[in-house]
Amino acid sequence: MQTFRCQCGHKLFFGSTSCVSCDETVGLCPTCRNVTAWKSFEDGLWQCTNRACGQKLKLCQNRIDHKACNCAVAEDEVDQTLCHYCRLNQVIPDLSIDGNLVKWRRLEAAKRRALYGVESNGLPIGDPTRNDYLPLRFEFKEDAAEPVSTGHAGGLITINLKEADSVKREQTRVEFGEPQRTIVGHFRHELGHYYWDLLVEPAKLDAFRALFGNEQDPTYSQAQSDYYANGPKPNWQSQYISAYASMHPWEDFAESFAAYLDMTSIVSTAQSFPRISADVADGDFDAWLRTYREIGVMANEFNRDIGLLDLVPEIFNKSVTAKLRFMHDLSEIPVHSPAGVSSSSGS
Ligand SMILES: [Zn+2]
Ligand SMILES: [Zn+2]
Ligand SMILES: [Zn+2]
Ligand SMILES: [Zn+2]
Structure with a gap:
């Protein structure tokens, strides 16, 4: 961004x-x-x-x-x-439960970022308060008697609240062998299913099938049980953007859509930063710090585009700056040998 x-x-x-x-x-x-x-x-x-x-x-x-x-x-x-993002919510978490407010805020931040991205790409969002074409809605739910599946159906995107818990999300990532698992990534993927319903099915079905395959054969439920029984298609890397994309043409579309939003978001971020020159003289601490901060802002924005943690999370206030300068000046202190020990090597 x-x-x-x-x-x-x-x-x-x-x-x-x-x-x-x-x-x-x-x-x-x-x-x-x-x-x-x-x-x-x-x-x-x-x-x-x-x-x-x-x-x-x-x-x-x-x-x-x-x-x-x-x-x-x-x-x-x-x-x-x-606002036009918040009014898409159909169900929000139970805020009387400890910790849910913090998780919900994370979901909303990722949702705004993903939606801002689709708007930047010129894609329409159906507003449920306006009796619009396929209204887009969100529900954020917790596992209860019934487990909650993150997914999309007819314009309604459901996100399991545990995806906002970074420990649980990382556990799931490792369990499924995914290279990344982020909240904004979930929104982008589920939005892919929404845009399939909104734009592809009514207008581009033949072109879709030529590229992604026939979504009717095998049926989604057949493809899903095959995938969980046998794993991804062998050699999926030659044809798909992720293992999961090989499950069914709908998942292939959603995974590709999410990757497309990642790409446009990263490239727009790159466009917004003037080239940074990291040409700093050794002794110039201020130039080092200034350059590091510039790179930090840029790299953080790249990471935020994808939903990863900040590369440079620190804030360089006066006190921290003075301490870093102290480190920088360490090399100027002459080394004194402890009493009785010669500093010359090889003794
Ligand atoms: Zn709002
Ligand atoms: Zn304004
Ligand atoms: Zn999906
Ligand atoms: Zn100001």
């Missing part, structure tokens, strides 16, 4: 809710699609400070009540209290 600029000049990120430099309320403006500072306006409204935009905004109710969103509703959407 590109980074954004606050009105004070400080960097803002896709998930920012306030500016760490000027303390202004910030968020994702649904009109200009930038993360911008919002000025308090009359009647509880806010105004996007992007001069080319200036949209009057209402805070999304999920932001006010749960800090689960950083987006807003445009003023003219008078009957809406939730």
Whole structure:
């Protein structure tokens, strides 16, 4: 993801809710699609400070009540209290259960990122509050008497809440031998099934079958039981983007769709960063740190695109900077031999 600029000049990120430099309320403006500072306006409204935009905004109710969103509703959407991402939720987790709020916030952050990506690629999102074409809806559920399967059916994307638990997610990743397993990856995959229903089946079925195979033969349930009994197709690497994609043409499409969104997201991030020169003189600590921070911001955005942890998670405040400078200066301290021991080698 590109980074954004606050009105004070400080960097803002896709998930920012306030500016760490000027303390202004910030968020994702649904009109200009930038993360911008919002000025308090009359009647509880806010105004996007992007001069080319200036949209009057209402805070999304999920932001006010749960800090689960950083987006807003445009003023003219008078009957809406939730932003266009949050209003797609049909079921949210039971927030009276300890830990669920934190997990839900993670799901929402990944959902916003995945949806922002499909919007950036010009794909439509059916809004259930507008009686739209195949409305897109989400439900976030926990295993109870019935286990919850992450999946898609008729525009409804179900995500098992345990995918927001990083320990459980890593266990599952190892169990299934996957190279990566991320929340944003789940959203992208399930959105692939949604777009198959919305766009491919009605208009491009023949072209789909020529490339991915006939989704009727074998049936999905037959393909699924074959896959879990016998594993992926032998030599799947020669034809599929992942082992799971070899299960059935629908999964092949969803896996390929997710990979396509990964690609467009990573390449857009690369476009937004000017080339970084890592040409630093040995003794110039400030240049080293400045370059490291620039690379860190860029690499973090690449990792966030895919849903991985930040490469450089640290914040280099004054105190930390002074300590790192101390390390840098260690090489300038002459080495004193302990008493009685010669520092010359070979003694
Ligand atoms: Zn600021
Ligand atoms: Zn705006
Ligand atoms: Zn929202
Ligand atoms: Zn799938």
